[in-house]
Amino acid sequence: MAFLKNNVECARGKTIEEGNNIYSVLSEKNSTMKYSVNMDLVCCDCPIGKDGRLCKHQVAIAKFMDVSNRNIIPLNDPKQKQYLYYIAAGKEMDL
Numbered sequence: 001m002a003f004l005k006n007n008v009e010c011a012r013g014k015t016i017e018e019g020n021n022i023y024s025v026l027s028e029k030n031s032t033m034k035y036s037v038n039m040d041l042v043c044c045d046c047p048i049g050k051d052g053r054l055c056k057h058q059v060a061i062a063k064f065m066d067v068s069n070r071n072i073i074p075l076n077d078p079k080q081k082q083y084l085y086y087i088a089a090g091k092e093m094d095l
Ligand SMILES: [Zn+2]
Pocket: 035, 044, 045, 046, 047, 048, 049, 055, 056, 057, 058
């Protein structure tokens, strides 16, 4: 995912919240084009994200809008971190 972290800086200031956990990300190459990302459905209408794979637009939204989906580990959500710890370790996380 390191390659995605480097690629999303271009999306800073180009992510727009449309409502209902849907976001738009302006294209870096074509200023008249934007990609629509549904974080609930874990998809984007770009060639990579349209089948549910992780794309740089989802990463940009997670980074700049502080929203996660099941493709992205939520680093800022304590409940999700506890849940993932429980899955991995089979026991509650001590806080
Ligand atoms: Zn995308």
